[in-house]
Amino acid sequence: QKEVEQNSGPLSVPEGAIASLNCTYSDRGSQSFFWYRQYSGKSPELIMSIYSNGDKEDGRFTAQLNKASQYVSLLIRDSQPSDSATYLCAVNARGSTLGRLYFGRGTQLTVWP
């Protein structure tokens, strides 16, 4: 059973602060890692992909990957109320199920004005 664990939240931060979302995974052979944002009642939207150890920045979002620790995180700088959503961590599977993603249960983020 491949597991992806996220802080259950909810996480609440003031506008302008840094929001930090964390995810751990059990399959050491995983190669691809994704963060999705999901607004209530809407579909998941891909916001970040990361494949190598280190940081990857895209605008206000930074994904961090540490394969040795089996840990991936998402930082949101200058958080805005529009960032309020549930954030899903997803990890690919190796072997015969290449292409499958395993999702965490999500962390609900609220950014208050």
Added chain:
Amino acid sequence: DADVTQTPRNRITKTGKRIMLECSQTKGHDRMYWYRQDPGLGLRLIYYSFDVKDINKGEISDGYSVSRQAQAKFSLSLESAIPNQTALYFCATSDTGTGAEQYFGPGTRLTVT
């Protein structure tokens, strides 16, 4: 126009009825997936297909069947709907490759009474 479409968007049906959810995509992706989402349980994979002749069971395939009619179309059927199949259903697609990102349709909200 949306790249991944799902029909219907909302459906209320009675216990024992057969129902089909349809997914179409214009992204040209080979891989397609069906997920269900329940509050607190995250996204769970029902079936997935890596090409027209390939169908695979996911974590929770019991009570469901699928048909891959063409590269662009992937349908999910509930042969005899039951109330605990009430959920939000998402179709997703991805390109080939080990780290392919998945893109989601808008979802179908299904209620079984």
